[in-house]
Amino acid sequence: MFKQNNSKTANILLVNDDPKSRNTIETILRQNDYTVLSADTIKAANDPAKSNQIDLIVLGLEPKDNTGQINLQYSREVSPDSPVIILTDKGNISNAVEAIRQGAYDYIARPFKNEELLILVERALENKYMIEELNSLREEIAWKYGFDSIIGLTPAMEQLKHLASRVAGTDIAVLISGESGTGKEVLAKAIHYHSQRRKQKFITIDCASIPENLLESELFGNTENTYTPNQENRKGLFEEADKGTVFLAEVGDIPLPLQAKILKVLQGSEITPVGSSGKKKIDVRIIAATNRNLTGMIKEGSFLEDLYYRLNVLPIKIPSLGERKDDIPILADHFLRLENLKTDETSYTITPDAIEKLLIHHWPGNVRELENTIKRAIALSQNNRIQARDIIFINSGQTSTETDSPDNTEQSQTGTLEDSLKQRIESTLSANDWNFTKTASQLGIGRTTLWRKIRKFNIEKKEKLQIG
Secondary structure (H helix, E strand, O other), X not given: OEEEOOOOOXXXXXXXXXXXXXXXXXXXXXXXXXXXXXXXXXXXXXXXXXXXXXXEEEEEOOOOOOOOHHXXXXXXXXXXXXXXXXXXXXXXXXXXXXXXHOOOOEEEXXXXXXXXXXXXXXXXXXXXXXXXXXXXXXXXXXXXXXXXXXXXXXHHHXXXXXXXXXXXXXXXXXXXXXXXXXXXXXXXXXXXXXXXXOOOOEEEEEOOOOOHHHHHHHHHOEOOOOOOOOOOOEOOHHHHOOOOEEEEEOHHHOOHHHHHHHHHHHHHOEEOOEOOOOOEEOXXXXXXXXXXXXXXXXXXXXXXXXXXXXHOOEEEEOOOHHHOHHHHHHHHHHHHHHHHHOOXXXXXXXXXXXXXXXXXXXXXXXXXXHHHHHHHHHHHOEOOEEOHHHOOOEEOOEEOOOOOOOOHHHHHHXXXXXXXXXXXXXXXXXXXXXXXXXXXXXXXXOHHHHHHHHHHOOOOOOOOOOOO
16 A cells, blocks of 8 residues: 655655554654655555655564564665664564664654654754765766866876776776876876775875874774873774775885885785784775885885885876976966956956966976966966066075076066065056055955055155156
């Protein structure tokens, strides 16, 4: 027997072999604006339920069903993604608990108050919607970190993206090499979010930034009282990433003793928390990256050869920006469009002479340096138009002197970034006859910020000479 009532909110499938109890629960749910599909058995609800989107199943344990397993099996066939709330009697709670072990969301024992049922229903639905939102965000992230988001049309970049896309669906280890700032983590994320593991975690471990004495516990976790009294067991990053991907950034910086333990993880797919003798099975994919010469480190004895070959199943080398200068205009345009997306009113453009200046730079900081250079140029530009004078190269906190630039005179005159900004403010103030509102508008800053800059740089108004 099957019955349906109409409403505009969540669809709940109610299955209970007791007509009186079923009608009572249906009334409670209907009075709270839920749409209810009701049936005496899950089989009776099978066909009509498949023609409706089911958000939640409220399932009574049938007397003939000792464990709830059969009911749960059918409910998964009807609506595999819907949470299941088990209805049971106080004397049958053990079976409800067993049903939870098999995948049910929760149970409620009769007799219960109306509010108890409604709170449980609301919690189950919120959990379902949260999971759906999380999956949606993961799909959005997968699009964001797609291979199309790796900017570059040079043959080397096209070949790199093609190779990475082919291996994304496998579980083999990948070793990404390249200079700092080339985008190794961006490529690693693209591989992860186009793999079968994309719904699981992607965890980055920056091997260079974690202190050596803490790195082992960060990777493998630790047991209670390992370091301090009353410390609880803590999962390591490998265990956190179970079923997902671990990205070992700057793997060449891992201390030699710890390299041996990571090798054991790769060999046996298990970890041993610090302070424990027990082992834990894990299932992770490893993507590693380095800007160092690992083969040279092997010869020096500072990197394990066996670990290298375990990580280097598929090597991918990202070319430096200096090796693919034809991509610079495309990348510059990409970073400008990202800035344009941040505001509806501003549209930044870049002049050919500015592009030419970008092309002759040697880019020791690679793509990351280019992105920062564009952001800096936007801050210095007038009328949202980036010109050559707005392009300033800064390396290691100092302004670069471009030996390969035909415009060394401009570089030396520009000096530091603050000198350039001071000159820009002075010239704009002078052009606007010290009208603060117009000057601040043209510089793209607020009047208060302009005041602070004037005081910081000790800028004073120069009186015009009166002749005659």
